[in-house]
Each structure stands twice: as C-alpha cells, then as structure tokens.
Amino acid sequence: MSDHGNSSRTVTVPTCDHGPVTVREPDWCTGSDREHQPGGYRVDITHASPDYEFTVSTSRGTPVILRVCFEQRPFTERPPGHVPFVNVEMDGDWHPHGSDDLRRLSDTLTTHSDQLRELADRLDDLTNAFDAAKRGTSASAKPEKGRGD
Template identity: 35%
Template sequence: MSSEPRTVTLPTSDRGDVTIPEPDWCTGVHEGIHYYSDLGHDGPDVSLDFRGHRVMDACLTQSPFALRATRVPQISITVAGRALDAAGVYEFAAALDRYADQLRDLASQLDAITSGGSQ
C-alpha cells in the first residue's frame, strides 16, 4: 500500500488537465469539464428516504480552489419538500430522528478531518 497521497487528474477549461490531491473520503466521481476554481470533492451521500421517496441528502464536500466560498471541508445538505397530513408529519419526524443520528456521525467525521485527522 502506498503512503503517497491519492491524486486525481481532471480536465479544466481554463488550465487544461490538472492533478490535485484527492481526500480519502471523496467518492472519486468527477464529471465534466470545469473551471479550476470549481473543482471539488464530494463524499458518499447519506440519504433520508421517506415513503419511498428521497427527501434529503447530506455529504462531505470541499471546493479546495474556490474563489468566493470557503475552501475547508463542509457538509452539504439538500432537501426536497412534500406536503403531509398530521400522521405523516409524525412519521416524518420519527424518520428525521433516525436521520439526525446519521448527520451527527457525518459531523464527527468532518470534525476529525478539519482537526488534522484523516483526509
């Protein structure tokens, strides 16, 4: 096993192919051609499914060359809405309780990454 950091070479429209470090938590999925400042890393999604529908996703994310946003790892949370009756809201709230535990685990992973632990 190599002790060298993992890297990935990606096409950019403003700098051609660039080789950048790839964090251990990144899925390695990088699609399309982007500007250098738009290159980023995403971890695997932690999803909340409710009644057979995807409601929410969260993942570790980083834009290490961003010009306007932070360059440090963060957690991206995407929410899609739906209308529910009272019973559905209670059911949804229970699903959110379970999902909150997953989000706390993701936050702990982010704490370890940003405090100098695992990449």
C-alpha cells in the same frame, strides 16, 4: 470514514483555463466524473462523498426527506471556501453547512419533531371526538373496556 489528511491519492483534471490540474483527493471522495469533469474550469473542481439519505417510512413508501454529502471545492473563491463542508439537499436545492450549521439544523429538526408529536396528540383528540360523535356519545366519555367497539 477516513480523514482527508490521510489521503495519498491524487487526481489530474484537465481544465480549460489552467491546463491539467493535479489535486490530492480526500479518501471520502467518490472521484466521479461529476466532480472531476474534464474540460471545465479549475474553480469548478469539486470533491464529493457518496450521498447519505435520511428517509422516513410512510404508508406510500420510504421517501428521502434529507440528502447530504461531504464536499470540498479546493479552488473556489466563494463561501464556504476551501475547507470541507456538508452539503444538505432540501426542497430540491443544496445548502452548504459547516459543523455549527449542522448542529442548528439538528436542533431545528428536533423542534419540528416535538411539534409533530403535538400534532399527533391533537389528531388523537380529533379522532376520539369524531368516533364519539359517530357513537352518539360525548367526546370526553371513555369507551368501556371489553365491549368490542
């Protein structure tokens, strides 16, 4: 992905409050009408990259669990300000993240991953106990190898 500073593209967006506004467009910006909506307010001009989707395979398909994109709002007065950031979609809402925020999110997801592994181990224990109860044996009894159970 190219750096914003290398961009030579510009886009002129007609706005209702400042007339035509010409801005330098980052190389990663899709330049779609969603970001450069003619007739909107200058403060609403947004640069956005294509979405990056983080998926997981399940027995029912491959759902998107996180969706992220680079974004920049060159005229906003609200946080995160004029600098590029990563917008992360979680639970149907978008959350702006700086690089430190992304690292904290990554750490949190790693912790959740560890917790899921612990739950998988617990599920193995529960499944083994259930199977043993069905066979009428103790949950701690190991099945004999080669018996075709």
